Amino acid sequence: MCGPSSAEKALNNTIQSFASTVESQAKQVFGAVSGLFNSVTASLGKIVAAGQGQQGWGAPETSAVNSQIVNNAATSARNEKSAVGNAVSAIGGGNTVSPSGLATAVNLQTNQAVEATKSQQEEQATVANYQQGNQNYFAAINGEEAAPNMFNAATNATNSANDANQEAVSSQQMIDSQANWWQPLAAAAIGSAGKIASAGMA
Secondary structure, three states: OOOOOHHHHHHHHHHHHHHHHHHHHHHHHHHHHHHHHHHHHHHHHHHHHHOOOOOOOOHHHHHHHHHHHHHHHHHHHHHHHHHHHHHHHOHHHHOOOOOHHHHHHHHHHHHHHHHHHHHHHHHHHHHHHHHHHHHHHHHHHHHHHHHHHHHHHHHHHHHHHHHHHHHHHHHHHHHHHHHOOHHHHHHHHHHHHHHHHHHHHO
């Protein structure tokens, strides 16, 4: 009987190296997942803490929506006034003096209608903003509940590392056992010699 072969030693080295690599990768995966988990849960926590009555749009989006409503109202008012002016000047075939009182009254009505429409659109935008906030709240709760699942990849990596380490330990034990194959024989020889000496002295 002799020690481990060169092939067995080479295989053991490969197993040990693989176990070390898998363990290192498992640590990297866990670190990356931990960082992502902390970042995500921190953001979700802010949304949940704000409650169901929060706004859902950010400041830039809110500003853009409100600006569009104001711009649309201004454009509508300008077009309506232009149409009123053309209609009033056409009274009498365009050869009579424009009845300024009529134009003023119609323009006033137009302004009121435009402002009413703008106000309605602003109210609708505000409602939509809070509806989005309500949806964000419940989505954040669901996100917090699902967040621990992010560690599934880290758990799988850790399990793989544990399996690889167990294989590495088993392989090393086999190599060590084969390398010290002579120890049981030596121990047995020493034991036999002791018995013989004891018998002689007796």
